[in-house]
Amino acid sequence: MNIHKITNEALAAIFEEMADLLELSGENTFRVRAYRNGAMAIASLASPVADMIASGVDLSDIEGIGSTLAEKSKVIVETGHLPQLEKLRQEVPRGLRDLMRIPGLGAKKAMKLHQELGVLDLASLRDACQRGAVAAIKGFGEKTQQSILQNMDIVEKASKRLAIDVADALVTRLRAHFQECPAINQIEFAGSYRRCKETVGDLDILVTSDSPTAVMDRFAEFPAIQEILARGETKMSVRISDAFQIDMRVVEPDAWGAALQYFTGSKEHNVHVRSLAKSKGLKVNEYGVFDANDESRLVAGKTEQEVYQVLGLPWIPPELRENRREFASDAASRIAHLIRWEDIQGDLHMHTTATDGENTLEEMVQAAKDSGLQYIAITDHSKRVSVARGLDEAKLIEQWRAIDALNQKLAGAFHVFKGIECDILEEGPLDLSDDCLRQADWVTASIHFGQKQSRDQITDRIVRAIAHPCVHSISHPTGRLISRRNPYDVDMTAVVQAAKEYKKCLEINANPERLDLNDIMAANAADAGVLLVINTDAHSVSHFALMKYGVQVARRAGLSKDQVLNTRSLSAFREWLAQHTVRS
DNA sequence: GCCGTTTTCGGCCCGACTGTTTTCAGTCG
Incomplete structure (x- = not known):
C-alpha cells in the first residue's frame, strides 16, 4: 500500500473544500455539516491520519467520522486525491468559494450570482456590481450591491486574526471605555477570547443593563470604530481598524449565565450542549434552559454554573469548551485538577x-x-x-x-x-x-x-x-x-x-x-x-x-x-x- | 453524512438582524 504523507491540515482542507462545493451546489445542509465536522475532527487529531491508517486504526471510531469519511480519508492517503472532489471542482467554479468569504454572502447568494450573471470569482463579481447588474437580480437590491462592493475590500484583510496578547490589549481598552458608562451592570468578553484560543477572530461583548440604548451609544463612541455593521434592540456589531469585528449583546440579568455560556462557545461545544439538553427534555438558548414541554418554564439561566448543573454537567472552564474531551466520563476530575x-x-x-x-x-x-x-x-x-x-x-x-x-x-x-x-x-x-x-x-x-x-x-x-x-x-x-x-x-x-x-x-x-x-x-x-x-x-x-x-x-x-x-x-x-x- | 440505554430511519441547535419583502429567506455566530 502506497501511503502519501498528507498532513491532517491538508486532509481537513480537502473536506472543508468538499463542504463548500457541496453547499454551493445546494446539497442537504446536514451533509455539508458532516463534512465540516469531519474536517474539524481531523484537524484536532493528535497523530497524523496517514500513520493511523498505516497502523490499521479504524478512523470511523473517531467522533464525527463515519464510514464514508473514513473511506474517503483512506482513498486520499493512498492515492493523494479524491475523485468526488475532482468532479465537484468541474461542476462548481472554484472562485465561488471566495465569494462566500464576503460578509453577507453565503452559498445560496453566491450560486445565484453565478447562475444569473455568470459570476466566476471576486473579479467578475466586482465587475457585475460596478455595472449595477447585481442590484437587478430578484432577492438582491441596491444596498446588497453596495455592501458587496465595500466588503470585498475587507476579504483580504479579514483573514487576519489577532494574537492573544493583542486581543488582551484591546479588551483592556474596551473595559476602560465602558468604565465610563453607568448604564452597564455586568460586562464580560466571551467567544474565543474567553476560551483563550491562541488567536482571536473577533470579540464578543456581553452586557446586562437597564438601558441597552445607553450602552450601545457608548459602544458607538469607541474611538477605533470604523463602521457600525448592524444595530438592533439587543445586538450591535462594529468593525474597527484592520477589518476586525466586535459584537455586543445586551441581555437580561436572569439570562446572564445562559447568554455567557452561549456566546462563549465554541459552536461545536454548544451544539453538543443543546442536543444533550434535548435528550433530557430541556431546551437551551441564550435566554436560559427551558422545559421542552412547557417553554414558559425557566429551569436555569442566571449563572453558567446552574446552566451546566441542570444538564448534569460540572461547570466547564471556557478553555475546555471545544467539544474534545469536556463531556467525557473523566471530565469532572480533569476539571477539578486543571492547572492554574x-x-x-x-x-x-x-x-x-x-x-x-x-x-x-x-x-x-x-x-x-x-x-x-x-x-x-x-x-x-x-x-x-x-x-x-x-x-x-x-x-x-x-x-x-x-x-x-x-x-x-x-x-x-x-x-x-x-x-x-x-x-x-x-x-x-x-x-x-x-x-x-x-x-x-x-x-x-x-x-x-x-x-x-x-x-x-x-x-x-x-x-x-x-x-x-x-x-x-x-x-x-x-x-x-x-x-x-x-x-x-x-x-x-x-x-x-x-x-x-x-x-x-x-x-x-x-x-x-x-x-x-x-x-x-x-x-x-x-x-x-x-x-x-x-x-x-x-x-x-x-x-x-x-x-x-x-x-x-x-x-x-x-x-x-x-x-x-x-x-x-x-x-x-x-x-x-x-x-x-x-x-x- | 453522522448517529443511536426508546431509534439502522429520521432526526440533525437556535435566535437576531438585514434586505428584500408584504411574510420571509439568507446569513451569521
Missing part, C-alpha cells in the same frame, strides 16, 4: 544581556522574585546562535560563576539554576561539549537553523538531542511563529515517544508568538506520559507576565499541575533534577 497560573513555581527558559536579552542577570532575578517565583533557570543562547551573540564554553562558565555568587547572596530564599539553551546544530550534534554541558544544572535544547530540512532530518535531530544524556528538555519543539512562520516538518509522534523513553520534558513556550507545543500536541504528549514544562522564554523583565499564555495552552490541553514540571516546589524540582541529571 498560581501553580507555577519556576521558569526554566530565559535570556539576559549576556546574549539577546534586554536585562541583566540581577534584574531578571529581581523581576522573577517580584512575580512570585521560587526559582528560575538562566538559559542564554549557545555560540552557534551568533545573531544573538551566543555564548561559547568560556563565557558560559563565566556566567555560571556569577550565578554561583548570586545564589550565595540569595541565601536559599530563591534559587537561580545554571542553564543553557543549547542549539541543536544542522548536522545533528549539540553546539557545546559534553564536558561543558555536564556542569549545567538545566539544559534545554532547541533548533534555530536548518528549519527547512526534511521531516526525517528534523525529527532525527530532535530525537538525538532528547537521547543526549545531558539534555533535560526541548524548547519550542515545532519552531512555529504564529501567523508568520510555519512549524518545521517534524514527526511529533516520534518526538513524544523519544521524550517518554528518555524521560525528558517538552516545552510549552508561553511567548504569544510561539505557544508551542500547542494545546493538541501538549495533550497528546501528556497522554503518552511525557512531562511538560511551561516557560516564558523571557527576553526582558516584562516577559514574566507572558507565563499566563503558556498556562492557558496547558489548560486548553486539559493538563493538571502534576503533568507540568515547573509547578513543583524548589525542593521537589531539585529532587527531580537529581534523578534526571548525569554528572559524569
Whole structure:
C-alpha cells in the first residue's frame, strides 16, 4: 500500500473544500455539516491520519467520522486525491468559494450570482456590481450591491486574526471605555477570547443593563470604530481598524449565565450542549434552559454554573469548551485538577544581556522574585546562535560563576539554576561539549537553523538531542511563529515517544508568538506520559507576565499541575533534577 | 453524512438582524 504523507491540515482542507462545493451546489445542509465536522475532527487529531491508517486504526471510531469519511480519508492517503472532489471542482467554479468569504454572502447568494450573471470569482463579481447588474437580480437590491462592493475590500484583510496578547490589549481598552458608562451592570468578553484560543477572530461583548440604548451609544463612541455593521434592540456589531469585528449583546440579568455560556462557545461545544439538553427534555438558548414541554418554564439561566448543573454537567472552564474531551466520563476530575497560573513555581527558559536579552542577570532575578517565583533557570543562547551573540564554553562558565555568587547572596530564599539553551546544530550534534554541558544544572535544547530540512532530518535531530544524556528538555519543539512562520516538518509522534523513553520534558513556550507545543500536541504528549514544562522564554523583565499564555495552552490541553514540571516546589524540582541529571 | 440505554430511519441547535419583502429567506455566530 502506497501511503502519501498528507498532513491532517491538508486532509481537513480537502473536506472543508468538499463542504463548500457541496453547499454551493445546494446539497442537504446536514451533509455539508458532516463534512465540516469531519474536517474539524481531523484537524484536532493528535497523530497524523496517514500513520493511523498505516497502523490499521479504524478512523470511523473517531467522533464525527463515519464510514464514508473514513473511506474517503483512506482513498486520499493512498492515492493523494479524491475523485468526488475532482468532479465537484468541474461542476462548481472554484472562485465561488471566495465569494462566500464576503460578509453577507453565503452559498445560496453566491450560486445565484453565478447562475444569473455568470459570476466566476471576486473579479467578475466586482465587475457585475460596478455595472449595477447585481442590484437587478430578484432577492438582491441596491444596498446588497453596495455592501458587496465595500466588503470585498475587507476579504483580504479579514483573514487576519489577532494574537492573544493583542486581543488582551484591546479588551483592556474596551473595559476602560465602558468604565465610563453607568448604564452597564455586568460586562464580560466571551467567544474565543474567553476560551483563550491562541488567536482571536473577533470579540464578543456581553452586557446586562437597564438601558441597552445607553450602552450601545457608548459602544458607538469607541474611538477605533470604523463602521457600525448592524444595530438592533439587543445586538450591535462594529468593525474597527484592520477589518476586525466586535459584537455586543445586551441581555437580561436572569439570562446572564445562559447568554455567557452561549456566546462563549465554541459552536461545536454548544451544539453538543443543546442536543444533550434535548435528550433530557430541556431546551437551551441564550435566554436560559427551558422545559421542552412547557417553554414558559425557566429551569436555569442566571449563572453558567446552574446552566451546566441542570444538564448534569460540572461547570466547564471556557478553555475546555471545544467539544474534545469536556463531556467525557473523566471530565469532572480533569476539571477539578486543571492547572492554574498560581501553580507555577519556576521558569526554566530565559535570556539576559549576556546574549539577546534586554536585562541583566540581577534584574531578571529581581523581576522573577517580584512575580512570585521560587526559582528560575538562566538559559542564554549557545555560540552557534551568533545573531544573538551566543555564548561559547568560556563565557558560559563565566556566567555560571556569577550565578554561583548570586545564589550565595540569595541565601536559599530563591534559587537561580545554571542553564543553557543549547542549539541543536544542522548536522545533528549539540553546539557545546559534553564536558561543558555536564556542569549545567538545566539544559534545554532547541533548533534555530536548518528549519527547512526534511521531516526525517528534523525529527532525527530532535530525537538525538532528547537521547543526549545531558539534555533535560526541548524548547519550542515545532519552531512555529504564529501567523508568520510555519512549524518545521517534524514527526511529533516520534518526538513524544523519544521524550517518554528518555524521560525528558517538552516545552510549552508561553511567548504569544510561539505557544508551542500547542494545546493538541501538549495533550497528546501528556497522554503518552511525557512531562511538560511551561516557560516564558523571557527576553526582558516584562516577559514574566507572558507565563499566563503558556498556562492557558496547558489548560486548553486539559493538563493538571502534576503533568507540568515547573509547578513543583524548589525542593521537589531539585529532587527531580537529581534523578534526571548525569554528572559524569 | 453522522448517529443511536426508546431509534439502522429520521432526526440533525437556535435566535437576531438585514434586505428584500408584504411574510420571509439568507446569513451569521
